[in-house]
Amino acid sequence: MLGPGRGGGPGVYAEWLAGLGYRVHLLDPVARHVEEALAHASFTAALGDARHLEAGNASYDAVLLMGPLYHLTERADRLRALGEARRVVVPGGRVIAVGISRFASLLDGLRSGWLNDARFRAMVDHDLATGQHRNPAPDEHPEWFTTAYLHHPFELRASLRMRVWRSRPSWPLKDQAGSSPAATQLRSSKQRGSRARAQPARRNRSPDGYCSSPQLNR
Numbered sequence: 317m318l319g320p321g322r323g324g325g326p327g328v329y330a331e332w333l334a335g336l337g338y339r340v341h342l343l344d345p346v347a348r349h350v351e352e353a354l355a356h357a358s359f360t361a362a363l364g365d366a367r368h369l370e371a372g373n374a375s376y377d378a379v380l381l382m383g384p385l386y387h388l389t390e391r392a393d394r395l396r397a398l399g400e401a402r403r404v405v406v407p408g409g410r411v412i413a414v415g416i417s418r419f420a421s422l423l424d425g426l427r428s429g430w431l432n433d434a435r436f437r438a439m440v441d442h443d444l445a446t447g448q449h450r451n452p453a454p455d456e457h458p459e460w461f462t463t464a465y466l467h468h469p470f471e472l473r474a475s476l477r478m479r480v481w482r483s484r485p486s487w488p489l490k491d492q493a494g495s496s497p498a499a500t501q502l503r504s505s506k507q508r509g510s511r512a513r514a515q516p517a518r519r520n521r522s523p524d525g526y527c528s529s530p531q532l533n534r
């Protein structure tokens with residue numbers, strides 16, 4: 317069974333996954349989203365909150381967090397949601413968590429020309445400084461997105477390490493000799509007398525593609 321799509325919305329991804337043959341259960345705290353999801357009939361759906369799951373320990377093969385990490389503006393709540401995902405997934409299972417990049421509104425502003433608006437610029441400044449995204453004109457500009465938390469990519473990785481990877485890293489932090497692949501590469505590069513060349517290599521080995529795919533507001 318594929319785990320709950322938390323933050324499932326009306327079920328776009330859930331329907332796709334169900335079509336691939338997975339058994340999917342979607343959770344969302346918004347009744348209208350759950351009603352729309354249930355109309356698909358190819359998966360189950362229920363009201364629920366990623367911070368408090370009713371599922372038992374190790375009861376799903378995979379958990380997808382497709383919304384809570386950016387809708388929960390308090391760090392403790394985001395960590396609770398990650399901890400719950402970790403709790404209900406089987407050993408060796410997968411937790412897939414989506415965040416919105418700290419740089420999303422800046423990139424959106426550059427793309428759309430919204431940076432010419434002083435209110436938008438002030439919002440971007442606040443986003444970049446704090447990650448706390450607040451639309452100053454939600455009625456006039458709903459396209460500036462709603463209240464959200466925008467992660468710095470390193471921060472998202474740190475949260476995953478704290479709550480999800482803690483006892484079971486999902487990528488090889490250590491090589492067989494007991495040191496990290498990045499450290500090994502840096503060391504051997506130093507031995508060749510070229511520390512500078514090691515830096516791009518370290519980034520390339522990063523498993524999480526920092527900054528590579530901000531979920532832009534549309």
Ligand SMILES: C[S@@+](CC[C@H](N)C(=O)[O-])C[C@H]1O[C@@H](n2cnc3c(N)ncnc32)[C@H](O)[C@@H]1O
Pocket residue numbers: 322323324325326327328329343344345346349364365366367382383384387388
């Ligand atoms: C922007 S929508 C994304 C929907 C869908 N996953 C997608 O990518 O198209 C985020 C969803 O997260 C849900 N959400 C917000 N807070 C949540 C929470 N604490 N637990 C579970 N879902 C939550 C919202 O109700 C909303 O449906």
